[in-house]
Amino acid sequence: MSGQKPKVAFFDFTGCEGCQLNKLNFENELLDLLELVDIVEFREAMDGKADYYDIAFIEGGISTPQCIERIHDIRRRCGVMVALGQCAVSGGINAMKNLHPSEWVQEAVYGEDKYLFPSIPAQPVSAIVNVDYEVRGCPMSAPEYLHVFKSLILGRKPEIKDYAVCVECKLKENECVLDKGMFCLGPITRAGCEAICPSNGQYCTGCRGPVSNINRDGAVDMLKKHGYSTEEALKRMKMFNTNEIDKEIKWGR
Amino acid sequence: MNQKLNNINEMKCQFLDENATYDFLKFLKGRSKVFAPHRKGEASYIYDEVSDVKDVVLQYPRTIQPLKKYFLPPRETLLSFNIDENNFTESEINVEPRIFFGIHAYEMEGVMRLDYTFEQGQPESNYLTRREQSTFIGISYEPDEYHFSKSLGIDIDSVDGFSLYFKKTDNGYYVYEIDAAGQQLMKEFGKGKRVDIPVTKEEPEFTNKIKYHYNRLPQIFEHVYDSKVWEEVAERCVGCGTCNLLCPTCYCFDVRDEVEINATEGKRERFWDGCMLNPFAEVAGNENFREKLSSRTRHRLYRKFKYITNKSGELHCVGCGRCSKYCPADISITKIINNLIDDYADRQQKQVI
Numbered sequence: 001m002s003g004q005k006p007k008v009a010f011f012d013f014t015g016c017e018g019c020q021l022n023k024l025n026f027e028n029e030l031l032d033l034l035e036l037v038d039i040v041e042f043r044e045a046m047d048g049k050a051d052y053y054d055i056a057f058i059e060g061g062i063s064t065p066q067c068i069e070r071i072h073d074i075r076r077r078c079g080v081m082v083a084l085g086q087c088a089v090s091g092g093i094n095a096m097k098n099l100h101p102s103e104w105v106q107e108a109v110y111g112e113d114k115y116l117f118p119s120i121p122a123q124p125v126s127a128i129v130n131v132d133y134e135v136r137g138c139p140m141s142a143p144e145y146l147h148v149f150k151s152l153i154l155g156r157k158p159e160i161k162d163y164a165v166c167v168e169c170k171l172k173e174n175e176c177v178l179d180k181g182m183f184c185l186g187p188i189t190r191a192g193c194e195a196i197c198p199s200n201g202q203y204c205t206g207c208r209g210p211v212s213n214i215n216r217d218g219a220v221d222m223l224k225k226h227g228y229s230t231e232e233a234l235k236r237m238k239m240f241n242t243n244e245i246d247k248e249i250k251w252g253r
Numbered sequence: 254m255n256q257k258l259n260n261i262n263e264m265k266c267q268f269l270d271e272n273a274t275y276d277f278l279k280f281l282k283g284r285s286k287v288f289a290p291h292r293k294g295e296a297s298y299i300y301d302e303v304s305d306v307k308d309v310v311l312q313y314p315r316t317i318q319p320l321k322k323y324f325l326p327p328r329e330t331l332l333s334f335n336i337d338e339n340n341f342t343e344s345e346i347n348v349e350p351r352i353f354f355g356i357h358a359y360e361m362e363g364v365m366r367l368d369y370t371f372e373q374g375q376p377e378s379n380y381l382t383r384r385e386q387s388t389f390i391g392i393s394y395e396p397d398e399y400h401f402s403k404s405l406g407i408d409i410d411s412v413d414g415f416s417l418y419f420k421k422t423d424n425g426y427y428v429y430e431i432d433a434a435g436q437q438l439m440k441e442f443g444k445g446k447r448v449d450i451p452v453t454k455e456e457p458e459f460t461n462k463i464k465y466h467y468n469r470l471p472q473i474f475e476h477v478y479d480s481k482v483w484e485e486v487a488e489r490c491v492g493c494g495t496c497n498l499l500c501p502t503c504y505c506f507d508v509r510d511e512v513e514i515n516a517t518e519g520k521r522e523r524f525w526d527g528c529m530l531n532p533f534a535e536v537a538g539n540e541n542f543r544e545k546l547s548s549r550t551r552h553r554l555y556r557k558f559k560y561i562t563n564k565s566g567e568l569h570c571v572g573c574g575r576c577s578k579y580c581p582a583d584i585s586i587t588k589i590i591n592n593l594i595d596d597y598a599d600r601q602q603k604q605v606i
Contacts, residue, residue, distance in 0.1 A: 167493070170327075170495055171525060174294075176579060215491050218582060221582065222581050222582040
């Protein structure tokens with residue numbers, strides 16, 4: 001990526017586009033970022049198209065046949081592909097629909113016009129094409145995104161954290177949310193958000209997905225000790241991570 | 254091993270009532286920065302710099318982070334660099350006199366274990382520099398269901414490392430002068446009432462105990478490497494690393510370079526790490542040589558009771574109970590050790606038959 005500025009593009013798939021908007025909120029860094037790259041495609045912020053991208057950022061998950069076609073097309077035309085936000089990384093909140101029969105979901109949303117809108121189970125981008133890096137979170141975590149961005153510009157491999165939110169809470173010496181009698185998924189959720197919710201009086205909802213070595217049964221036991229039933233525990237664990245948690249159930253440990 | 258010689262029962266002391274104790278804190282504050290336990294949130298405590306002495310909590314079970322945070326900060330910048338100019342500047346560490354007030358015996362022992370660790374081999378200059386000019390003033394405490402330092406040879410009234418020791422008594426404290434610095438402080442303060450024969454209560458019982466004498470623990474650890482106990486723990490452990498991060502004798506850290514948005518300047522940061530976490534034993538090619546939680550827990554305990562002990566002759570667990578108190582899955586280190594002892598005893602009996 002030396003010489004010319006790298007060409008960067010942003011694409012949105014099934015999601016709320018919140019992660020894309022999130023980027024426009026980097027008011028302090030936005031102009032500096034634009035110094036480093038050429039943004040060639042970004043529907044939320046500009047018109048215009050290009051044939052090749054050095055870095056393609058993908059927001060949103062895969063949930064229609066058209067999504068599959070489009071993501072293949074982008075993959076063919078890009079160097080590095082980065083999945084942005086939990087929908088792109090794991091299917092995110094959309095994947096809750098995977099727990100119900102497809103027909104039923106389509107009817108609930110589109111009524112009798114359901115046949116006009118073909119739909120498939122919500123999946124991560126990586127289920128269809130090769131994804132190089134992931135920025136997790138709902139919305140994606142801004143510091144982690146900046147880290148990935150800067151690393152790619154410098155030609156380094158970004159370091160993606162694969163340990164629990166608990167670590168970031170402990171580094172900040174926060175009072176434990178579970179100790180306060182609140183619910184929390186911090187012990188099994190990936191760090192990278194600087195424990196933003198527990199640091200501000202909230203609990204961790206698990207929006208960044210589980211750590212790669214999740215001990216699902218242990219996590220359920222842990223939540224039971226803090227007063228939550230197995231169903232409640234699983235329901236909350238699945239909210240952002242149906243695909244990941246369900247995979248654990250189906251495939252076992 | 255671990256047995257300390259100082260015994261305050263044979264020492265003279267002075268009496269300070271609760272108000273005089275706070276006056277003493279004001280006096281200390283007039284001399285240098287003072288750090289002491291404060292409330293945090295609903296039911297937690299942390300060490301913090303004293304601004305108003307009234308906020309200092311004299312009796313508390315334990316703080317969230319151990320005292321090591323002042324000598325090995327959770328995050329610190331080691332150096333800043335410039336890629337274009339190809340140079341770097343190391344961070345300067347400024348030391349000033351600091352007084353740490355209201356420290357429990359196990360905590361002091363924890364600091365002394367870290368001193369040992371960082372003095373070995375290539376001395377760790379950042380830690381050792383920060384450690385200079387520190388004065389420690391101890392205080393007694395009521396053990397709760399997690400403390401077990403007595404089982405490791407650390408009494409409530411172990412005074413090694415302290416300059417002064419405050420022992421709780423009815424409506425005040427008996428103050429023992431442990432070293433010359435402490436003696437000087439009390440002399441300058443001048444409000445202590447001499448007590449020739451202090452009437453002290455019996456040390457409160459620890460409810461949390463290890464079954465065997467601490468001298469036997471390294472030997473037990475010779476025989477439990479393949480115990481089934483590790484797997485049993487791993488079934489409940491979620492690998493969050495809280496036990497590592499809050500341990501007063503854990504010292505592992507990771508280092509990461511982060512560039513500024515201009516992609517030219519940057520910083521090298523170091524932050525606490527732990528052997529329970531995924532990236533800890535990860536090497537090139539995505540291999541992880543300690544992949545299972547069972548082997549990570551085993552490694553964590555062996556670091557406390559065998560590996561470093563073989564070199565230093567001291568147990569590197571001080572019985573503060575943080576790993577058990579703050580474990581979200583309610584895993585207790587004393588239960589693990591007692592289960593290991595049972596497992597070892599069982600297997601020995603079978604061998605005899």
